[in-house]
Amino acid sequence: MGRSVARTTVRSGIFRMTQLDPIDRRILEILVADARIPLTELARAVGLSKTPVAQRLKRLEESGIITGYRAILSPLKLGLTHVTYVEISMSDTRQKALEEFNAAVRLIPEVEECYMIAGGYDYQLKIRSRDMAHFRQVMAERISTLPYITSTSSYVAMEAVVEQNWTAI
């Protein structure tokens, strides 16, 4: 079969910051760029035979370094290019309130990212939507009704300069 999707270019230089075995690191770099590469090709690319590469791969998966394999989609083609960051301040930052908030946030499909932040506000959400109208709807119906919110500030993204995607929680 000739795979009809080009290998995604991934800026994987970050892996150099890691204390992995160099061959494991190379395996990860290749797999992050092309999750469907056959073992045969992968082995050739790292300069070993299939047996040790299969072992290494299995170890990387079972140790949880590789958490899965995903298709990567084009937001442009899906009509989901509108990105907004929402900063949220909380009225209650005790553990129970935060956990309640976290659980509620995780139910909103438009939330692509949510971090608790140290500093001026409490949470930062990245919202992906079709357009401004869709974003406003998400804000009105899902975000502003989250528990313990006191205020929000929204910042609309005008251009995506870098969007990297190889991490999982």
Place this chain on the structure above:
Amino acid sequence: MGRSVARTTVRSGIFRMTQLDPIDRRILEILVADARIPLTELARAVGLSKTPVAQRLKRLEESGIITGYRAILSPLKLGLTHVTYVEISMSDTRQKALEEFNAAVRLIPEVEECYMIAGGYDYQLKIRSRDMAHFRQVMAERISTLPYITSTSSYVAMEAVVEQNWTAI
């Protein structure tokens, strides 16, 4: 073969916001959760035979909706859990300056995300690093030397509540 990686759970409700054919949407949902599912299984999951599913898949790939397939890694296991958002203000926001800045940002592996923002500041960067020391090094050596910067503010993430990953530029 028993694949030893569990299918990643992906909150793919966002695809409902899309005007795709329901079967194509289902195919995407499955592939975003498990890029390595065999055609046979995929066909069974969507309730069609292999032939039409192979055609649909090819169409989704060739139309650019699916841009690639990636392994997803654990930042925790890699020791890359330190996330910081950096807001940047620019001294020059003319097109040429912005393009120069964009090109320079794309060379920094620790930059996981970079958007041009409408509002109080000009860019927001998401930096992934090993720890605070590593982050400070990135700031000192890579970020603060970017062209046309006037000021930066950094916000450290204390907890990852949602990290979604299915998009590509």
Place this chain on the structure above:
DNA sequence: CCTGAAAAATTATTCGC
């Protein structure tokens, strides 16, 4: 811990309906 080749299993493609 790695090699190389044989064997086994799985997966994709084709084609008539």
Place this chain on the structure above:
DNA sequence: GCGAATAATTTTTCAGG
């Protein structure tokens, strides 16, 4: 779009260094 037959690819195993 279906299903079976065919073809191709891929993974696993194993003897040997």
